[in-house]
Amino acid sequence: MGIHFSSLRLRISLLLGVILLYVVVAICYRTIERRDADIAKALEALRTQAALVADQQSGIVQETRDLATFLFIGRDPTPFARTDLCSQALARFLKRNQALDNIRLIQADGSVLCSGRAAAFDAAKNRAFAGAVLNEPDVLAGTVTISTTDGKRILPIGIAIRTGAQAPSLLLLASLDLGWFGRRLGEASLQGGTRMGLVDSQGNVLAHYPDPARMVGKKISETAFFQNILANGGQGTGEQPGLDGQLRLYAFTPFTYASGGPIYLWAGIDKNTVTAAADHQLLSGVALWLGLALVSFLVVWFVGDRLFIRPVSVITETARKLSSGDYLARTGMVADGSEVGELAAMVDRMAASMASKAEILRLNRALRVLSGCSKNIVLAQSEEALLDETCRTIVEAGNYLMAWITFRVQDDAKSVHIAARYGANISWLDGVPISWSDDHQGGGPTGKALRTGQPQLVQDIAAELDLGPWQEKIYALGSRSAVALPLTDGGIAFGALTIHAAQAHIFNPEEVALLEELAGNLTFGILTQRSKQERQRAEERVERLARFDTATDLPNALELVSSLELVIRRSLANGGQFALVTMHIERLLDIQDVIGMAGADEIVRQLAQRVSAVTGGVHFIARVARDAFAMIMPLDVESLAAIPRYIEAITEVPYEYAGIPVDIQISAGSAVYPEHATDPDALVRRSDIAARQAWSQGVIHNLYGGESERESPERLTLLSDLRQAIRTDQLVLFYQPKVSAQSPAVITGAEALVRWFHPLHGAVSPASFIPLAEQTGLIKPLTYAVIEMAARQVATWQHANKPMRVAVNISPQNLLDPDFFDFVSSLPERTGAALSGLDLEITETALMSDPERARQVLEQFARQGMRIFIDDFGTGYSSLAYLATLPIYALKIDRSFVMRMNEPKYQTIVSSTISLAHGLGLKVVAEGVETWEQAEFLRDQQCDDIQGFLYSSPKAAEEFVEWCEVELQTIHTR
Numbered sequence: 001m002g003i004h005f006s007s008l009r010l011r012i013s014l015l016l017g018v019i020l021l022y023v024v025v026a027i028c029y030r031t032i033e034r035r036d037a038d039i040a041k042a043l044e045a046l047r048t049q050a051a052l053v054a055d056q057q058s059g060i061v062q063e064t065r066d067l068a069t070f071l072f073i074g075r076d077p078t079p080f081a082r083t084d085l086c087s088q089a090l091a092r093f094l095k096r097n098q099a100l101d102n103i104r105l106i107q108a109d110g111s112v113l114c115s116g117r118a119a120a121f122d123a124a125k126n127r128a129f130a131g132a133v134l135n136e137p138d139v140l141a142g143t144v145t146i147s148t149t150d151g152k153r154i155l156p157i158g159i160a161i162r163t164g165a166q167a168p169s170l171l172l173l174a175s176l177d178l179g180w181f182g183r184r185l186g187e188a189s190l191q192g193g194t195r196m197g198l199v200d201s202q203g204n205v206l207a208h209y210p211d212p213a214r215m216v217g218k219k220i221s222e223t224a225f226f227q228n229i230l231a232n233g234g235q236g237t238g239e240q241p242g243l244d245g246q247l248r249l250y251a252f253t254p255f256t257y258a259s260g261g262p263i264y265l266w267a268g269i270d271k272n273t274v275t276a277a278a279d280h281q282l283l284s285g286v287a288l289w290l291g292l293a294l295v296s297f298l299v300v301w302f303v304g305d306r307l308f309i310r311p312v313s314v315i316t317e318t319a320r321k322l323s324s325g326d327y328l329a330r331t332g333m334v335a336d337g338s339e340v341g342e343l344a345a346m347v348d349r350m351a352a353s354m355a356s357k358a359e360i361l362r363l364n365r366a367l368r369v370l371s372g373c374s375k376n377i378v379l380a381q382s383e384e385a386l387l388d389e390t391c392r393t394i395v396e397a398g399n400y401l402m403a404w405i406t407f408r409v410q411d412d413a414k415s416v417h418i419a420a421r422y423g424a425n426i427s428w429l430d431g432v433p434i435s436w437s438d439d440h441q442g443g444g445p446t447g448k449a450l451r452t453g454q455p456q457l458v459q460d461i462a463a464e465l466d467l468g469p470w471q472e473k474i475y476a477l478g479s480r481s482a483v484a485l486p487l488t489d490g491g492i493a494f495g496a497l498t499i500h501a502a503q504a505h506i507f508n509p510e511e512v513a514l515l516e517e518l519a520g521n522l523t524f525g526i527l528t529q530r531s532k533q534e535r536q537r538a539e540e541r542v543e544r545l546a547r548f549d550t551a552t553d554l555p556n557a558l559e560l561v562s563s564l565e566l567v568i569r570r571s572l573a574n575g576g577q578f579a580l581v582t583m584h585i586e587r588l589l590d591i592q593d594v595i596g597m598a599g600a601d602e603i604v605r606q607l608a609q610r611v612s613a614v615t616g617g618v619h620f621i622a623r624v625a626r627d628a629f630a631m632i633m634p635l636d637v638e639s640l641a642a643i644p645r646y647i648e649a650i651t652e653v654p655y656e657y658a659g660i661p662v663d664i665q666i667s668a669g670s671a672v673y674p675e676h677a678t679d680p681d682a683l684v685r686r687s688d689i690a691a692r693q694a695w696s697q698g699v700i701h702n703l704y705g706g707e708s709e710r711e712s713p714e715r716l717t718l719l720s721d722l723r724q725a726i727r728t729d730q731l732v733l734f735y736q737p738k739v740s741a742q743s744p745a746v747i748t749g750a751e752a753l754v755r756w757f758h759p760l761h762g763a764v765s766p767a768s769f770i771p772l773a774e775q776t777g778l779i780k781p782l783t784y785a786v787i788e789m790a791a792r793q794v795a796t797w798q799h800a801n802k803p804m805r806v807a808v809n810i811s812p813q814n815l816l817d818p819d820f821f822d823f824v825s826s827l828p829e830r831t832g833a834a835l836s837g838l839d840l841e842i843t844e845t846a847l848m849s850d851p852e853r854a855r856q857v858l859e860q861f862a863r864q865g866m867r868i869f870i871d872d873f874g875t876g877y878s879s880l881a882y883l884a885t886l887p888i889y890a891l892k893i894d895r896s897f898v899m900r901m902n903e904p905k906y907q908t909i910v911s912s913t914i915s916l917a918h919g920l921g922l923k924v925v926a927e928g929v930e931t932w933e934q935a936e937f938l939r940d941q942q943c944d945d946i947q948g949f950l951y952s953s954p955k956a957a958e959e960f961v962e963w964c965e966v967e968l969q970t971i972h973t974r
């Protein structure tokens with residue numbers, strides 16, 4: 001503050017200086033004027049003096065003339081004979097005129113008649129002058145002569161004394177003492193240092209004062225001084241150098257006219273003498289004023305501070321505080337009626353009104369912030385958005401400098417997470433190590449609020465001692481005050497809302513209270529958002545569980561269908577083709593028996609990884625069943641051909657679980673869009689069928705080829721044809737024998753396999769129409785028809801005394817059919833066949849859909865003496881241990897295993913299946929046996945029965961009977 005007020009002082013001093021300058025200039029001006037006036041006055045005095053002296057001289061001349069006239073009037077020349085009387089008269093005259101050295105009455109011959117005083121006179125020398133005077137009607141001046149006796153300069157003046165008409169013979173000769181004139185001038189001089197002189201027209205100095213001895217007689221005709229006198233016509237005044245070269249004031253005047261020309265008189269005085277008074281006046285005036293100025297300056301400097309500057313500085317400081325937002329600032333000065341006092345009072349009144357206005361504005365602002373933030377809390381879509389919006393609203397609606405929201409981190413450093421922030425230059429917060437620990441890092445309002453759970457108010461950032469290492473930075477960014485409000489849950493501050501303002505002392509209690517309310521609302525908003533998010537996450541988890549497989553994290557069947565919908569829509573748009581490839585992991589259940597559920601999951605996980613690694617992760621892969629994956633593949637010639645390679649790559653290296661190497665067998669099938677199907681369900685089903693066919697055909701990959709599965713007019717025709725076929729006996733049963741593995745001559749039973757001889761298409765494979773019947777509900781009448789035919793055949797053979805057990809294939813739907821058992825029970829009555837001659841073949845999958853119901857139904861059948869065979873054993877998911885609890889007679893090992901029995905792995909599977917089944921009291925039938933090697937191996941493994949082309953393909957009833965007889969003989973003869 002020193003600078004402001006010293007500059008005010010300086011200004012006042014300057015003002016003072018200017019005033020002084022004016023005064024000094026005025027003094028100088030007046031001095032110059034006075035000098036000029038003094039000079040003029042002196043010159044005038046000189047001129048007068050010179051004129052006076054000249055006048056005296058002319059007076060003398062006049063008196064001399066008068067005397068001459070007086071001497072003549074009324075007298076005759078005789079009285080002059082009385083020389084004594086004459087001398088007396090002249091002496092009196094001489095006495096009166098001190099300028100005269102002498103006065104004489106002289107005769108024409110130059111001799112002296114009488115004189116004012118007795119003195120030597122050279123008559124001869126003066127004869128010529130006397131003659132000249134006598135011829136002159138008026139006074140005649142002679143030439144200056146130097147007295148031989150006393151060295152005086154004498155100017156002779158002569159005038160003839162005229163008596164009547166006669167020529168004059170007498171003359172008066174007055175000797176003017178030029179020295180006297182000089183002295184006279186000296187006496188009359190105004191001041192000391194006055195110079196006077198007489199000079200004749202030839203430049204001879206006739207008289208001089210002072211120092212006549214040196215100067216009189218000097219010739220000065222060459223000097224500038226003399227030339228100047230001549231140039232002015234011998235008359236005038238002026239300032240010029242004197243004979244000694246010194247500048248003086250001079251006045252000149254012609255003195256008298258002598259016979260040698262005019263004589264000039266001059267008078268001079270030192271200019272300094274003339275101006276001395278004025279100069280003295282100037283000096284003393286200036287000195288006086290300077291003294292006054294010094295005193296005034298000192299007064300301004302020291303007393304002015306008290307009188308003027310201090311009150312002004314108080315007012316200024318108050319105004320400054322007001323402008324920085326400190327509306328509580330007041331001058332505290334008493335209104336004493338002075339202008340400054342009035343100003344102070346006005347500032348105080350203004351401050352009061354500003355304070356109340358600011359108060360209202362500030363509360364309005366805080367209310368605006370509060371309502372804006374409440375809106376955010378209601379509308380926010382996420383916690384993040386809520387925090388961001390809150391900070392933004394606080395800064396923008398509240399006109400604060402910056403705002404941020406922090407959360408307490410429970411770590412060793414007690415660090416702080418900045419969750420949201422807003423404001424100009426807010427990026428300064430980047431990497432700022434705010435902490436809630438009790439040290440320097442935690443010294444700011446944020447850290448303290450987090451630590452104590454209490455609101456922290458900093459009214460003046462600059463005045464505070466320790467607000468953390470970033471205090472100066474905050475100040476440099478314009479922050480002057482701050483408030484940090486804890487966000488508390490259960491009494492503990494989990495976060496804080498920090499607000500910085502650009503003005504000090506801006507947060508008053510009402511505003512802080514409103515901001516605290518805001519912090520409370522914000523806490524509520526955050527907690528609401530968090531619980532909402534938790535709920536959402538839970539929902540997402542459920543959603544994910546529904547759409548993703550937990551073991552592999554791959555999409556599941558549901559997700560596959562929605563992806564297929566998407567791909568189909570895209571393909572519809574661009575005419576693209578793609579294949580859905582289904583990959584079955586064979587015998588996963590057996591693997592699971594060995595390594596457990598977690599192990600199996602792990603294997604599946606590894607498999608999924610290998611699949612995506614092999615395909616480059618570019619295809620959509622889903623786990624569609626516990627043991628099946630499906631992959632959507634854009635279609636081109638190579639892509640389908642590459643599938644076996646992919647699968648080989650996936651299965652080449654054994655998998656591993658807990659150190660146990662696990663070999664995996666995969667069968668893949670593809671269905672192509674749009675060739676094989678155009679909707680997701682059909683694609684899934686058909687690629688699955690294709691995969692199953694691949695397994696049964698002993699190939700790695702199989703392209704779907706089931707004609708009957710086509711969603712085509714042919715299929716619909718086929719369907720109605722089948723309905724027709726069931727009613728009109730187009731269906732025929734073929735029989736395939738099951739022979740004893742140990743003694744092939746013993747036929748242990750026959751399997752009834754349905755055949756459809758279509759009037760137009762000829763023989764249709766059950767592999768194509770059975771699934772069709774299963775899908776459409778036709779399976780019920782079909783199975784009923786088949787069983788009835790089988791029962792009649794059994795009855796026929798019983799009557800013919802060639803009893804033969806006949807096994808009928810039933811579908812999963814039949815097991816769930818409530819009429820099914822009743823229908824079967826009615827068979828003996830209607831056909832005459834004993835139920836104990838009928839067997840049922842059922843797949844394990846059929847048992848799994850409703851195990852409890854399956855158990856009940858099977859037990860009912862078993863009680864009727866019917867035997868239950870588990871068909872296609874090994875392709876489903878059931879475990880042997882479970883099957884053993886059901887009333888099951890035998891397992892039929894699926895053809896896909898028998899067919900692979902040249903491989904040691906499958907030999908192991910088959911042999912262990914046989915021994916396990918035996919262990920559980922089950923018989924084992926091997927299906928699809930085609931070679932002697934297979935038959936021999938099975939016999940060695942103690943397999944019970946064998947069914948397959950090796951012995952017989954399915955045959956019509958008559959042929960079957962024929963075969964039985966022939967075969968039995970053949971076998972017997974072998």
Ligand code: C2E
Binds near residue numbers: 753841947
């Ligand atoms: P399945 O029950 O496994 O029947 C055995 C199938 O294997 C029969 O095919 C049979 O002809 C064939 N087969 C038998 N020995 C050999 C062999 O050594 N090598 C080869 N490659 N194949 C052999 P088919 O008759 O075409 O029947 C196919 C499937 O249709 C049957 O499989 C069965 O699941 C179903 N099916 C047949 N008839 C009926 C029926 O009346 N009702 C029901 N529900 N399903 C039937």
Ligand code: CA
Binds near residue numbers: 751809841871
């Ligand atoms: Ca069967």
Ligand code: CA
Binds near residue numbers: 872892894895
């Ligand atoms: Ca079978």
